[in-house]
Amino acid sequence: MDTTGKNIREASLPEITTFLTAHGEKAFRAKQIWQWIWQRGVTTFEEMSNLSKTTRELLAAHYYFDSLTIHRTQTATDGTTKTAWRLHDGEIIESVLIPGNQKFTVCVSSQVGCKLGCKFCATGTLGFKRNLSPGEIFEQVIAARKSAEAQGISLSNIVFMGMGEPLLNYENVLQAIERLTAEDGLAMSPYRITVSTAGIPDKIRQLADDGVRFNLAVSLHAAKETTRTALMPVNKAYPLKDIAESLKYFVGKTGTRPTFEYLLLKDINDSLEDAKALALYCRQFPIKINLIEYNPVEGSGFRHSPDKHRDEFVKYLEGCNMVVHVRHSKGQDIDAACGQLAGRPATP
Numbered sequence: 001m002d003t004t005g006k007n008i009r010e011a012s013l014p015e016i017t018t019f020l021t022a023h024g025e026k027a028f029r030a031k032q033i034w035q036w037i038w039q040r041g042v043t044t045f046e047e048m049s050n051l052s053k054t055t056r057e058l059l060a061a062h063y064y065f066d067s068l069t070i071h072r073t074q075t076a077t078d079g080t081t082k083t084a085w086r087l088h089d090g091e092i093i094e095s096v097l098i099p100g101n102q103k104f105t106v107c108v109s110s111q112v113g114c115k116l117g118c119k120f121c122a123t124g125t126l127g128f129k130r131n132l133s134p135g136e137i138f139e140q141v142i143a144a145r146k147s148a149e150a151q152g153i154s155l156s157n158i159v160f161m162g163m164g165e166p167l168l169n170y171e172n173v174l175q176a177i178e179r180l181t182a183e184d185g186l187a188m189s190p191y192r193i194t195v196s197t198a199g200i201p202d203k204i205r206q207l208a209d210d211g212v213r214f215n216l217a218v219s220l221h222a223a224k225e226t227t228r229t230a231l232m233p234v235n236k237a238y239p240l241k242d243i244a245e246s247l248k249y250f251v252g253k254t255g256t257r258p259t260f261e262y263l264l265l266k267d268i269n270d271s272l273e274d275a276k277a278l279a280l281y282c283r284q285f286p287i288k289i290n291l292i293e294y295n296p297v298e299g300s301g302f303r304h305s306p307d308k309h310r311d312e313f314v315k316y317l318e319g320c321n322m323v324v325h326v327r328h329s330k331g332q333d334i335d336a337a338c339g340q341l342a343g344r345p346a347t348p
Contacts, residue, residue, distance in 0.1 A: 004064065005061070005062045005063045005064055006062065006063050006064075007063070007064060007065070007066050007133065007135065008033075008037060008059070008063035008064065008065055009037060009066060009133065009134065009135030009138070010133070010134075010135070011063065013030060013031070013034050016030040016033055016034065017030035019062070020055075023058055025055060025058070029051065029055060032048070032050055032051065033048065033051070033059070034184065035184070036048045038138075038179050038182070038184060038185040038186070039184065039185065039186065041138070041139070041142030041145075041146075041186075043065050043067040043139065044065065044067075045057075045059045045060045045063075045065075065135070066087070066088050066133055066135050066136055067088065067139065068085040068086070068087060068093075068136060068139050068140070068143070069085065069086045070083060070084075070085065070086075071084040071085060071086040071092055072084040078099070079099040080096060080097065080098050080099065081096070081097045081147065082094055082095075082096050082097075083095055083096075083097070083143070085140070087112070087132075091112045091130070092112075093109040093112055093132065093136075093140075093162070093163055094109060094162060094163060095107060095108050095109060095140040095143070095144065095162055096162065097144045097147055097148065099153075100156070102153060103153060103154065103155075103156035103157070104144065104147075104148040104151075104153055104154070104155050104156060104157075105155075105156060105157040105158070105159060106140065106141055106144035106145075106148075106155060106157075106158055106159070107159050107160075107161050107162050108140040108141060108144075108158060108159070108160055108162050109132065109137075109140065109162035109163035109164055110131070110132055110137060110160055110162065110163070110164040110165070110166040110169045110172070110173050111129075111130070111131050111132060111164025111165065111166075111168070111169055112126075112129035112130050112131075112132065112163065112164070113126035113127050113128045113129045113163065113164070114126065114127075114128055114163060114164050114165055115127070115128035115165070115168070116165055116198050116232065116233070116234045117233050117234075118198065118219075118231065118232045118233075118234075119230070119231050119232070119233075119300065119302075120221075120231060120263060120265065120294070120297060120300055120302050121297065122297045122298075123163045123164070126163075131164075131168075131169040131172055132164070132169065132172060133172055134172050134173075134175035134176040134179060135176075137172065137173065137176035138176050138179050138180065140162075141155070141158055141180060141186070142186075145186075156192060157193070157194070158180065158188070158192065158193045158194070159193075159194045159196065159217075160173065160193075160194065160195045160196055161194070161196045161217075165197060165198055165200070166195050166196065166197060167195070167197045167200045167203035167204070167207075168200065168203075170203055170206065173195065174210070174212070177190070177193060177195075177212075177214060180193065181193070190212070190213040190214040191213065191214070191215065193214040193215065194215040194216070194217050194259075195207075195214055195215070195216060195217070196217040196218070196219060196261065197216070197217070197218055197219065198218075198219050198232060198234050198238075199218050199219065199220070199234070199235075199238050199243040199246075200234075200238060201238055201242045201243055201245065201246035202246070204216070204218075204243075204246040204247065204249070204250050205246050205249050205250065207250060207254075208249055208250040208252075208253035208254055209253070211253075211254070212254070213254075215256070215258075215259065216250065216256070216258040216259070217258065217259040217260075217261055217290070218243065218247070218258060218259070218260055218261065219232075219261045219263075220243075220260040220261060220262055220278075220281075221261070221262055221263045221265075221269060222262075222268075222269045222274065222277075223274070223277040223278040223280070223281040223282075224269075224274065224277050225239060225240055227268065227269055227274070228240060231265075231268070231269070240281065244281065244284050244285070247284070247285050247287075248284060248285050251285045251286060257286045257287060257288055258285075258287060258288070259287070259288040259289070259290055260278075260282070260287055260288070260289050260290065261290050261292055262278065262289060262290065262291050262292065263292045263294055264291055264292065264293065264294060264304075264305035264309070264310055264313065265294055265302050265303070265305060266294075266302070266303040266304060266305045266306065266309070267303075268302065270305040270309045270310070270313060271309070272312060272313075272316060274313075275312075275313045275316040275317055276316070278317065279316065279317055279320040279322060282320075282322060287322075287323075288323045288324075288325070289317060289322055289323065289324045289325070290325050290326075290327050291310065291313065291314065291324060291325070291326045291327065292327045293305075293310075293326075293327070293328060310326065314326060
């Protein structure tokens with residue numbers, strides 16, 4: 001891919017307008033170009049059919065798209081589709097299109113790899129390569145929307161639960177969401193977008209200060225300090241107390257109820273004592289709890305919690321008036337479920 005010039009998706013509307021008028025083009029063309037990029041989601045200048053060939057060639061000489069190309073696509077028995085994307089610099093990321101009841105949800109990545117190294121997550125074994133640009137995040141959604149519409153169903157929800165820690169790519173993630181929700185972008189409701197974090201307290205506070213309207217989910221996975229540190233090394237830097245304080249601040253400023261994601265692991269965090277610790281921790285703020293079934297990751301050593309343990313866990317939390325949802329995984333047979341994204345094909 002020719003990446004001379006500037007990434008067009010990093011150019012503002014005024015910048016494009018100034019560029020065009022400086023080259024003898026009409027200023028109103030900038031709005032047309034903007035619509036092609038952010039409303040129609042094109043990835044080449046050739047697709048901008050209402051521009052003259054001369055204008056398209058002018059743009060191509062000074063700008064480029066940081067486009068994704070399909071590296072591999074796999075479809076699970078339940079209809080979940082995982083796409084591995086090759087980026088313009090050769091790196092690989094993955095996104096997952098998940099079918100629901102007459103709707104689709106896309107799970108997008110925000111980084112190439114991840115630096116947090118959570119023990120149950122395949123992405124954490126890759127290390128961290130780089131942040132994704134707003135355009136690279138946006139394009140994952142555009143591709144998912146086209147795929148969903150081709151099946152006669154709309155794309156309903158976006159979850160930032162793919163590869164990477166979204167809040168460690170804060171500016172680019174928020175810029176992508178701004179384009180996804182803007183009237184001159186995809187105009188999606190922010191309430192249909194969920195950003196999932198391992199818990200970065202200063203960034204959670206920043207979200208509150210920035211007045212975000214999308215949903216916040218925190219990957220908690222344990223309410224005991226030693227257990228969480230063993231599962232998530234990031235807990236050493238950002239312990240449970242600090243996360244709790246940031247969530248109180250977030251709820252106070254936004255008035256929204258975050259969600260805890262809790263991965264049930266056999267003999268690790270699925271006992272009644274663990275449920276009691278979780279209930280006690282959750283009393284500090286209004287919260288929803290998503291209990292997630294473990295999806296095998298090669299070499300992790302973790303095992304799926306028995307149904308009996310899960311049911312007892314749920315029963316205890318509901319007895320404490322907690323809002324609990326058990327999330328059944330999809331796409332397991334193609335390594336597309338939670339914690340399985342690692343930019344490699346499923347084992348046969």
